[in-house]
Amino acid sequence: MTGMTSTTRPHLNRRLAEFGTTIFAEMSALATATGSINLGQGFPDTDGPEEVREAAVRALREGRGNQYPPGPGIPELRTAIAAHQLRRYGLSYDPDTEVLVTAGATEAIAASLLALLEPGDEVVALEPYYDSYAASIAMAGGRRVPVTLRPDADEGASFRLDLDELRAAVTDATRLLLINTPHNPTGTVLTRAELAAIAELAVERDLLVVTDEVYEHLVFDEAEHVPLATFPGMRERAVTIGSAGKTFSFTGWKVGWVTAAPELVSAVRSVKQFLTYVSSGPFQYAIAEALRLPDSYFDGFRADLRRKRDLLGDGLRAAGFEVYQPQGTYFITTDITPFGEKDAYAFCRALPERCGVVAIPNSVFYDDPDAGRSQVRFTFCKRDDVLAEATGRLRRLGS
Template identity: 85%
Template sequence: MTGMTSSARPLLNRRLAEFGTTIFAEMSALALQTGSINLGQGFPDTDGPEEVREAAVRALRDGRGNQYPPGPGVPELRTAVAAHQERRYGLAYDPDSEVLVTAGATEAIAAALLALVEPGDEVVALEPYYDSYAACIAMAGGTRVPVTLRPHFDGGARFRLDLDELRAAVTDRTRLLLINTPHNPTGTVLTREELTAIAELAVERDLLVITDEVYEHLVFDEAEHLPLATFPGMRERTVSIGSAGKTFSFTGWKVGWITAAPGLVSAVRSAKQFLTYVSSGPFQYAVAEALALPDSYFTAFRDDMLAKRDLLATGLAEAGFEVFKPAGTYFITTDIRPLGESDGFAFCRALPERAGVVAIPNAVFYDHREAGAPFVRFAFCKQTAVLQEAVKRLKS
């Protein structure tokens, strides 16, 4: 009976039983099998700035970060994060007590939820949500309470937050709000009016807030990224999460950070030290240099993504999709019903064979699966020629 367990209990603990393999792994494998263009997973297909890559090489050669870096992160990076927050948003943080470096935003989310949530606490999150949110809330023993962003068609198709629904979701058991703006997968950027209402609710009900702001530099058209921590009463109750992966196109380096008041940073660090302890030593020095790049870098990065957004959005519309043109991120959500389809899972599983393109069904990001059923997400953080070929395939 070797290899058998002694009890009939499943091997995976019940908090994680519902999660299984992520849809990204399944669709990426499908892309490889079929030789399809992978517009499913959100990673760039080219590296970021050469001078940032060289900064990492330099750190490796100079022996900086090859051994365990300091637990909170290397001082150079913490200082650079604080300077970035002040320069961009007028938010002053102490690099020593109010900045914590993490293994990407993914660990920042996990550590923050594990630190701040106890069994029985409710966490209100905007649905559809990035898949790690649900898993991390479950690992912390919390209960997720989704508030659904719904499609609106006033002056262009976009997903909107219903503020009354948000207020109604908060109960005496609510511990924190988990807010993501710019929002993956819908591309929504929360407005000043929406953020003001969220801030007022948090203050009134004395809630903590975690804000995932990893797409802060990818905001288009008239939209503007406004960190929730800048709103009245929010500086002391908000854990803001940032990341180098999305902004500098080095997703494999896994360098993220939180900025928050000292008590919150200390709490999150208590959880983080037993997850990775530390990570990404030499890359931290490189990201410190990246954050100090001139504004022209961030502008050129955004303009490049904007052109790619428009290329893919136009192509998807011409292929018959209903397109929700994103105000931020590098994802486009589409509605497949105009194509005579209504099941995003079936559509995405068949698309590689039909068109040689891989996308992600948005329903995986919903508790209310039916609310997300007809929506499919495409990533446009790819080379222009790749997007042009994908558009050609989809049209045919």
């Protein structure tokens, strides 16, 4: 009989050897251990609309979704997703063949990449990127090719995409573009002109596009979210990913979705059924109601987050950070060089002991950590008193 002995250590397969515990788990555990304010992981510290929560309770009590829901998602939610896409963006999707409900956007990303990539295919992605992108590409046997967003020369401006670099990154081995707008972690919102250029490139080179748009309702100031699928030639080649967690402040419910042409949704569904099969039964009924909330909810939520962005941004500047103004999302990227610091990871590891605050080092979102060596990300989706207390603590860094 053969097998592992007491001294044998199991190993991850070589595709995942570079991935260990996520930075979010590590820093959240550090926040708990030190009693620090957690401005690292992007989850709100208040619940979303009461009527949406009550809809979930009602579904539980009425026995809707307590057993396995349909594999593609309950019809009520798929219909609500399609209606949302039509009402907000003029995109028409068939709820039965072009909408798929997933266990959050993270599963949607993984299932899409596993479904659409062959081993060795290149994936061009905007860097810095959310950490599940790299892991999902690796699991699919693909090779990631980063195109790095860089701070604009104008002081306080956000990060921008170099379209020439994007075009140069595409080779004959490129299968897919992985686009994220509004962009986590930088807060960049791609412009109509940038999205039009991406669409033209995808059509010209016959590329699929997976577009992560989970922060679609969190855009500020003059920025505008425009789905990539609305551009010429993209309806049949774009897999659009959305999520209820960020829009309705119920991140623990893990309700996400994919909208795409029937053959693309069918491919993603074939993978999804062997990942979670189904999930979030009663919560699907609640999100179906949430997506039908009036525009006043979305407008009010966006205005409240913009105010929190400004509250945290002003506090970070007062504490001595260089702040890159985000146009969207939950996050502000800063630079720590004004403190004479250069290593964001070491800075974030020490920050809880120094002043009782947890943040995320952006260096973990780059293939080459040096590209984001001095960048630190903070989240502002917290109560006003928490943000005020955190920025007050961070002022200790300058003393």
